[in-house]
Amino acid sequence: MAANSRMKNTHRPSRADGSRTSGLALPIARKIIELARRDHLPIGAHLPKHQLALAFHVSRSPVRAALECLEARGVVIQRRHRGYFLAADSRKLERVAAALGRHAEDEPYLRIAADRLAGKLPEQFTELELMRHYGVSRAQLHMMLTRMAQEGWLQRKPGYGWKFLPVLTSAEAHGLSYRFRMAIEPAAILEPTFRIDAKGFARARAEQQALVDGRIRELSSAELFSIGSRFHEMIARCSGNPFFHEALLRVNRLRRLIEYRAMGDTERFLQQAREHLRLLDLLEAGERERAAAFLRGHLEVVRAVKSTVLRSGARRRTRPKAEQTGSTAIAMGASHVHF
Amino acid sequence: MAANSRMKNTHRPSRADGSRTSGLALPIARKIIELARRDHLPIGAHLPKHQLALAFHVSRSPVRAALECLEARGVVIQRRHRGYFLAADSRKLERVAAALGRHAEDEPYLRIAADRLAGKLPEQFTELELMRHYGVSRAQLHMMLTRMAQEGWLQRKPGYGWKFLPVLTSAEAHGLSYRFRMAIEPAAILEPTFRIDAKGFARARAEQQALVDGRIRELSSAELFSIGSRFHEMIARCSGNPFFHEALLRVNRLRRLIEYRAMGDTERFLQQAREHLRLLDLLEAGERERAAAFLRGHLEVVRAVKSTVLRSGARRRTRPKAEQTGSTAIAMGASHVHF
DNA sequence: GATTGCATTTATCAGACATAAAATGCAATT
DNA sequence: AATTGCATTTTATGTCTGATAAATGCAATC
Numbered sequence: 001m002a003a004n005s006r007m008k009n010t011h012r013p014s015r016a017d018g019s020r021t022s023g024l025a026l027p028i029a030r031k032i033i034e035l036a037r038r039d040h041l042p043i044g045a046h047l048p049k050h051q052l053a054l055a056f057h058v059s060r061s062p063v064r065a066a067l068e069c070l071e072a073r074g075v076v077i078q079r080r081h082r083g084y085f086l087a088a089d090s091r092k093l094e095r096v097a098a099a100l101g102r103h104a105e106d107e108p109y110l111r112i113a114a115d116r117l118a119g120k121l122p123e124q125f126t127e128l129e130l131m132r133h134y135g136v137s138r139a140q141l142h143m144m145l146t147r148m149a150q151e152g153w154l155q156r157k158p159g160y161g162w163k164f165l166p167v168l169t170s171a172e173a174h175g176l177s178y179r180f181r182m183a184i185e186p187a188a189i190l191e192p193t194f195r196i197d198a199k200g201f202a203r204a205r206a207e208q209q210a211l212v213d214g215r216i217r218e219l220s221s222a223e224l225f226s227i228g229s230r231f232h233e234m235i236a237r238c239s240g241n242p243f244f245h246e247a248l249l250r251v252n253r254l255r256r257l258i259e260y261r262a263m264g265d266t267e268r269f270l271q272q273a274r275e276h277l278r279l280l281d282l283l284e285a286g287e288r289e290r291a292a293a294f295l296r297g298h299l300e301v302v303r304a305v306k307s308t309v310l311r312s313g314a315r316r317r318t319r320p321k322a323e324q325t326g327s328t329a330i331a332m333g334a335s336h337v338h339f
Numbered sequence: 340m341a342a343n344s345r346m347k348n349t350h351r352p353s354r355a356d357g358s359r360t361s362g363l364a365l366p367i368a369r370k371i372i373e374l375a376r377r378d379h380l381p382i383g384a385h386l387p388k389h390q391l392a393l394a395f396h397v398s399r400s401p402v403r404a405a406l407e408c409l410e411a412r413g414v415v416i417q418r419r420h421r422g423y424f425l426a427a428d429s430r431k432l433e434r435v436a437a438a439l440g441r442h443a444e445d446e447p448y449l450r451i452a453a454d455r456l457a458g459k460l461p462e463q464f465t466e467l468e469l470m471r472h473y474g475v476s477r478a479q480l481h482m483m484l485t486r487m488a489q490e491g492w493l494q495r496k497p498g499y500g501w502k503f504l505p506v507l508t509s510a511e512a513h514g515l516s517y518r519f520r521m522a523i524e525p526a527a528i529l530e531p532t533f534r535i536d537a538k539g540f541a542r543a544r545a546e547q548q549a550l551v552d553g554r555i556r557e558l559s560s561a562e563l564f565s566i567g568s569r570f571h572e573m574i575a576r577c578s579g580n581p582f583f584h585e586a587l588l589r590v591n592r593l594r595r596l597i598e599y600r601a602m603g604d605t606e607r608f609l610q611q612a613r614e615h616l617r618l619l620d621l622l623e624a625g626e627r628e629r630a631a632a633f634l635r636g637h638l639e640v641v642r643a644v645k646s647t648v649l650r651s652g653a654r655r656r657t658r659p660k661a662e663q664t665g666s667t668a669i670a671m672g673a674s675h676v677h678f
Numbered sequence: 679g680a681t682t683g684c685a686t687t688t689a690t691c692a693g694a695c696a697t698a699a700a701a702t703g704c705a706a707t708t
Numbered sequence: 709a710a711t712t713g714c715a716t717t718t719t720a721t722g723t724c725t726g727a728t729a730a731a732t733g734c735a736a737t738c
Contacts, residue, residue, distance in 0.1 A: 022728080022729075023728080023729055023730080024497055024498060024729080024730080025729095027497070028497075048680090048681065048682090049681080049682070049683095050680090050681070050682090053731095056497065057496055057497055057498075058496070058497050058498045058730075058731090059498060059730055059731040059732070060682095060730090060731080060732085061729070061730050061731065061732090062497075062498065062729080062730065062731095064682095064683090065729090065730095080682090080683095080737090080738095081681085081682060081683075081736080081737045081738055082681085082682080082737090082738065083681065083682065083738095126718085126719060126720085127719080127720070128718085128719065128720085137691080137692060137693085138692085138693095138720095139690095139691065139692075140691095146485055150489050152581070152585060157396055157397070158363060158366075158395065158396055158397050159363060159396075159397040159398060159401065159699085159700050159701075159719090159720095160699085160700055160701070160718080160719050160720065161700095161701090161719085167581075173581075176532075176580045176581065176582055177582055179530060179531075179532075179580055179582075180523075180580060180582035180583060180586070183522065183523055183526035183527075183583070184519075184522055184523060184526075184586075187522035187523075187526075188522075191518060192518075193515075193518075241515045241518055241519060242491075242506075242512075242515065243515055243516055243518075243519035243590060244519060244522070246491060246589075247519070247523075247586050247589075250585075250586075250589075251582060361698080361699080362698080362699055362700080363699085363700075364699095387710090387711065387712090388711080388712075388713095389710090389711070389712090392701095397700075397701085398700055398701040398702070399700090399701080399702085399712095400699070400700045400701065400702090401699080401700065401701095403713090404699090404700095419707090419712090419713095420706080420707045420708060420711085420712060420713075421707090421708070421711090421712080422711070422712065465688085465689060465690090466689075466690075467688085467689065467690085476721080476722060476723085477690095477722085477723095478720095478721065478722075479721095498689090498690095498729085498730050498731075499688080499689050499690065499729090499730055499731070500689085500730095500731090
């Protein structure tokens with residue numbers, strides 16, 4: 001989401017290894033590695049600062065910082081007045097990528113979400129309370145709160161304070177999100193502006209095929225969720241209509257918070273990956289109507305399964321008592337506050 | 340740009356008439372009048388502070404301020420230790436409501452939007468530039484920028500600065516928003532959780548009937564747009580699925596910025612109001628499938644008309660040259676920036 | 679001639695304080 | 709008993725300053 005695209009890890013910029021990396025440096029370091037991996041850059045490839053800066057839409061300063069960080073990790077080497085050059089093979093790249101990736105970017109955000117789901121936070125609160133509790137700055141907290149409000153599970157009160165909405169905790173809401181997807185995703189395929197994105201299709205196919213071929217067992221449920229979302233979002237983007245894509249992104253941002261604790265079993269997941277491949281086949285064969293119908297069915301099945309899992313999960317878990325407001329009404333559209 | 344605009348940063352809350360009303364007071368004053376009008380409260384009706392505060396989800400302080408403001412305008416009178424009582428008939432209420440309503444709440448936001456549409460703002464800018472140019476505080480500006488980012492027509496750059504996306508200025512984007520509505524609105528009617536909201540229906544019917552009966556000539560295009568949006572949003576809310584409602588709200592927030600400069604002629608608008616009434620008839624008769632089909636047709640016609648108007652309008656107007664990026668690609672879903 | 683390395687400028691962020699406004703408690707009144 | 713009116717407390721915003729990071733210009737180098 002655009003709002004917090006720049007995360008600053010201002011929590012002590014100095015790390016254990018002494019390399020002080022802050023601001024954009026780390027994210028850009030990750031991007032450089034990603035670039036090197038995706039384009040299969042050979043060892044010794046030149047990495048011109050200026051072009052990297054251009055590619056990432058930033059100035060050369062953070063790029064330099066990122067390269068210094070990567071040099072400290074042995075991924076690149078600097079040759080005086082000649083620039084930086086790649087110095088790691090793909091194995092090493094993967095290792096470093098993993099190490100860098102571990103620093104969760106929006107860690108406090110996820111912590112709040114988790115605490116909310118676990119019922120550890122009160123229904124209503126003020127900014128100061130959370131600020132103190134999570135030890136983040138006002139600006140950071142404000143960003144997170146705004147983000148949650150935009151995602152639809154937190155609402156600003158007209159005066160002081162915020163309050164949570166029951167969206168996240170309700171199994172019904174989850175089912176409703178699937179109903180919504182059943183409406184927009186097949187429709188996206190049928191849009192007159194729909195065009196297959198060859199590259200995206202190829203990448204998605206490779207990814208799903210890898211799952212079917214066993215990689216599914218190596219991945220965490222969060223990663224599996226991410227792959228699944230990306231797949232559907234790629235298809236929606238092919239609609240050529242950003243409204244469909246954007247709507248799906250929004251739903252998925254919300255789903256991410258609850259669903260990874262309700263992942264089905266591996267067998268089911270394998271079946272989903274196979275269905276994803278089948279969907280790609282249908283689309284590439286130009287059978288848009290059949291693809292749309294197939295996708296609708298696919299979503300309906302997933303909805304039913306997930307719904308069951310979540311519901312039983314909800315029974316097991318103790319629900320925060322403040323939630324029981326008597327109705328299952330989900331006041332999501334609360335973003336249009338009146339002042 | 341920023342050269343000619345060294346305006347006062349001090350925002351004086353005091354008004355010409357001397358009544359210093361700030362913060363929530365004004366919005367709440369409006370709400371009180373709205374309440375009195377909607378419930379047809381008689382002159383002399385008691386207005387208990389505590390209950391008003393409860394109804395509006397605020398404390399008694401801003402309610403008191405609002406009542407004092409209303410007393411200054413003769414809408415209510417205070418009787419010592421007995422409280423405030425209504426002292427205006429519906430004619431006077433309407434007049435005062437209009438007077439209060441004139442103070443646009445998000446005036447700078449709309450000004451920025453208008454300037455952007457008129458091509459008066461550069462493609463890229465920094466917060467400081469806009470702050471100086473519009474004379475708003477950083478917090479206010481930040482709120483507006485975040486809002487625009489969420490609405491999908493502004494994007495934060497990874498480092499410093501923001502940049503506009505081409506969404507708003509393109510007639511294509513507008514057409515695509517209607518395609519999206521054609522997908523979700525009929526589907527909303529067909530949701531299994533769809534339930535008619537009797538009160539909402541009655542209010543909508545009265546409003547649309549008033550339009551047909553001639554009120555259409557008294558209203559500004561912005562007001563007409565607002566009524567139209569409300570109608571469709573009310574229907575979507577009946578779906579019982581907040582995702583549909585929320586998605587429509589988002590689309591409409593975006594449409595609002597462009598569409599009121601492309602309102603069709605009165606005759607067309609009258610026709611739309613009649614079709615809205617017909618839709619209510621169908622729904623109340625329980626004919627959901629026919630209603631959905633009818634709504635879809637309704638949207639298709641409106642889309643075609645508006646599209647024509649906008650396109651010719653675009654030809655007349657001089658488009659800012661920075662826009663011509665060669666493609667009509669609408670980078671709305673840009674919210675998924677990668678770091 | 680492109681690119682680097684460094685220095686300078688500019689923008690944003692964090693912390694602190696003062697201020698405005700909302701929330702809240704309680705005695706007084708009907 | 710409910711509600712008001714006032715006083716007090718709490719909360720958030722505006723503004724300032726210093727710190728830090730990003731953007732940018734330019735000489736030096738390959």
